Amino acid sequence: MQFKYDLEGGNFSRAGHASSEVKKILKQLNVDARIIKRIVVALYEGEVNVVAHAHKGVVMVDIDEKRIYIRIEDEGPGIPDINLAMQEGFSTASASVREMGFGAGMGLPNIKKNTDQLNIESEVGKGTVLEMTTMISS
Amino acid sequence: MAQEQFYHALKVDESLCYGCTHCMFVCPTDAIRIRSGKASIRKDWCVDCGECMKACPVNAFYIEQDDFDKIFNYKYRVALVPVVMIGQFPSNISESEIFSVMRELGFTHVFQTEHTVDVINEAMINELNKHEERPLISAFCPAVVRLIQVRFPSLVNQIIHVKPPIDASAIFFRKMLQDKGIPDDDIGIFYVTPCAAKIASVKSPVGDDKSPVNGVINMDFLYNKVYQGIKNRGGKTSRSPGDNLPNLGPKSIGWSLTNGEAPYMKGRCLAIDEIHNVIDFLEKIENEEITDVDFLELRACDESCAGGVLVVGNRFLAVERLRKRAQLFKDIHGTPEDLIPYRDYLMGKLPLKPIEPRSILKLDEDMTLALRKMQQVRSLMCYLPGIDCGACGSPSCQSLAKDIVQREAQLSSCVFIQRMMEKHKKLHADHAIRIIEKTWGKDRLDKDCTKLGAKNEGM
Numbered sequence: 001m002q003f004k005y006d007l008e009g010g011n012f013s014r015a016g017h018a019s020s021e022v023k024k025i026l027k028q029l030n031v032d033a034r035i036i037k038r039i040v041v042a043l044y045e046g047e048v049n050v051v052a053h054a055h056k057g058v059v060m061v062d063i064d065e066k067r068i069y070i071r072i073e074d075e076g077p078g079i080p081d082i083n084l085a086m087q088e089g090f091s092t093a094s095a096s097v098r099e100m101g102f103g104a105g106m107g108l109p110n111i112k113k114n115t116d117q118l119n120i121e122s123e124v125g126k127g128t129v130l131e132m133t134t135m136i137s138s
Numbered sequence: 139m140a141q142e143q144f145y146h147a148l149k150v151d152e153s154l155c156y157g158c159t160h161c162m163f164v165c166p167t168d169a170i171r172i173r174s175g176k177a178s179i180r181k182d183w184c185v186d187c188g189e190c191m192k193a194c195p196v197n198a199f200y201i202e203q204d205d206f207d208k209i210f211n212y213k214y215r216v217a218l219v220p221v222v223m224i225g226q227f228p229s230n231i232s233e234s235e236i237f238s239v240m241r242e243l244g245f246t247h248v249f250q251t252e253h254t255v256d257v258i259n260e261a262m263i264n265e266l267n268k269h270e271e272r273p274l275i276s277a278f279c280p281a282v283v284r285l286i287q288v289r290f291p292s293l294v295n296q297i298i299h300v301k302p303p304i305d306a307s308a309i310f311f312r313k314m315l316q317d318k319g320i321p322d323d324d325i326g327i328f329y330v331t332p333c334a335a336k337i338a339s340v341k342s343p344v345g346d347d348k349s350p351v352n353g354v355i356n357m358d359f360l361y362n363k364v365y366q367g368i369k370n371r372g373g374k375t376s377r378s379p380g381d382n383l384p385n386l387g388p389k390s391i392g393w394s395l396t397n398g399e400a401p402y403m404k405g406r407c408l409a410i411d412e413i414h415n416v417i418d419f420l421e422k423i424e425n426e427e428i429t430d431v432d433f434l435e436l437r438a439c440d441e442s443c444a445g446g447v448l449v450v451g452n453r454f455l456a457v458e459r460l461r462k463r464a465q466l467f468k469d470i471h472g473t474p475e476d477l478i479p480y481r482d483y484l485m486g487k488l489p490l491k492p493i494e495p496r497s498i499l500k501l502d503e504d505m506t507l508a509l510r511k512m513q514q515v516r517s518l519m520c521y522l523p524g525i526d527c528g529a530c531g532s533p534s535c536q537s538l539a540k541d542i543v544q545r546e547a548q549l550s551s552c553v554f555i556q557r558m559m560e561k562h563k564k565l566h567a568d569h570a571i572r573i574i575e576k577t578w579g580k581d582r583l584d585k586d587c588t589k590l591g592a593k594n595e596g597m
């Protein structure tokens with residue numbers, strides 16, 4: 001089963017929409033609350049990153065009995081050094097973004113922690129693709 | 139076993155309900171459907187918030203209460219009165235006047251629900267210190283506790299497991315009377331309730347085996363009796379005998395109002411009232427969009443208990459009166475004298491048992507089946523018009539789709555689908571009318587000039 005959500009760069013008030021919707025779906029599917037929490041946290045951070053660092057993006061979600069696969073694709077500056085970006089506390093967020101309470105540099109590490117499988121591909125000047133897969137049934 | 143069935147106090151008087159959609163649309167848990175022209179409440183979905191009762195144009199909802207004469211089954215008849223009851227009366231009527239009329243009505247003791255607030259507060263702060271998880275949520279409002287159980291099951295462990303004033307005070311006063319040599323069976327404690335949820339919490343307690351309260355009396359009912367009693371006295375100051383109640387301080391007076399608990403908790407504390415606001419906020423908490431809050435005071439009613447569905451007077455005026463009152467008694471602090479010797483006893487009785495999640499959102503227990511059902515819902519949504527008119531008897535197209543998948547409705551319940559079926563000659567016009575009558579009642583579409591707003595209304 002597939003779902004798609006659009007993301008808009010700079011629109012912080014909408015960040016959280018996709019994760020909220022995915023949460024509603026997973027609750028209806030009777031997925032374990034702890035697993036839902038991990039998925040929602042990871043997706044939320046992914047959404048915030050597009051909003052904070054890129055121009056626009058799309059979230060594609062695919063759910064089957066075993067796993068949830070989420071792909072976040074954006075058009076934006078890309079990440080020059082992914083290993084560096086993955087480090088806790090590393091952030092290039094602007095002062096104004098920080099003022100809004102984002103940009104602690106914990107987003108990507110949190111995504112890593114809360115997904116079973118994470119894959120990041122990025123091209124500087126073009127954009128970033130995040131693929132996260134998490135098992136939903138044991 | 140008793141936990142399986144959710145008792146709820148809100149009932150529909152079928153002789154008054156004429157089958158409209160007001161209640162169905164306002165229900166925050168989508169618990170109402172219209173069947174055979176009457177509102178029907180899904181027992182385990184309802185959280186007794188009272189929104190339906192507030193929205194009903196013909197007063198068809200009522201709240202089941204105990205027969206007043208039930209108090210006379212007990213030798214010692216205790217009325218447990220919450221502060222908002224006092225807030226109903228004009229300020230020229232004194233508290234002792236109100237309470238002495240209540241004694242005339244048959245109560246042997248009148249006690250105040252918020253008497254034990256100080257001890258509860260201490261127990262809540264202990265819990266806050268003991269648990270890492272944030273935010274913790276007050277168990278004060280029973281409608282909120284049930285809302286979390288059914289709609290936010292992942293948050294049940296964040297509810298502070300400390301009993302609210304109604305239970306705490308019933309426990310304390312019972313013990314105090316027992317210590318005076320009164321046998322337990324002779325003590326009947328009756329709570330004067332401002333809302334439906336408190337009744338439900340007495341009849342089927344969450345996180346407790348048995349309620350310490352014996353019965354419940356609706357506040358509107360008692361208000362009328364007391365007000366009449368005061369008027370009949372014709373301003374005479376003769377007071378029937380009884381203990382004079384200690385005056386409550388500002389903390390106790392304010393506890394059941396909005397921002398009653400939050401100022402007395404530790405860390406970053408927020409107070410949120412009105413059920414839709416509460417739902418919005420809980421969504422954010424659940425998504426972990428808000429993580430740096432320590433304590434949440436959540437109340438289902440606007441203006442908290444002053445806005446309870448059984449509260450007679452205007453909620454803003456009641457709050458104003460009580461705030462003035464709190465100002466008047468601003469020097470009263472701490473635990474009431476008679477409670478001090480019982481502090482440890484009460485502390486030991488305050489913990490609640492674990493509160494179980496009871497999700498109403500899952501389409502099926504089995505994830506594979508749930509997935510299949512969700513696919514069916516999404517396919518059905520391709521055909522349903524998305525108007526959310528409620529003419530099918532379900533609150534939205536989405537809920538109709540779920541009802542169909544759960545075999546509780548049919549696609550042809552939708553009036554727009556019916557039109558399409560008629561157009562394609564798949565449905566006879568007579569059959570379509572029969573379907574509508576199944577939802578809205580027989581002869582519902584016949585001319586009727588006595589209905590609400592029609593030219594012979596009420597004749």
Ligand SMILES: Nc1ncnc2c1ncn2[C@@H]1O[C@H](COP(=O)(O)OP(=O)(O)O)[C@@H](O)[C@H]1O
Nearest residue numbers: 049053078085091092093103104105106107108
């Ligand atoms: N979608 C993205 N597009 C461009 N840069 C990104 C994106 N996501 C993350 N980054 C870069 O990686 C850094 C670290 O990301 P993260 O750990 O989420 O911290 P934060 O967002 O708080 O800065 C960001 O500061 C940014 O430089």
Ligand SMILES: [Mg+2]
Nearest residue numbers: 048049107108
């Ligand atoms: Mg980030």
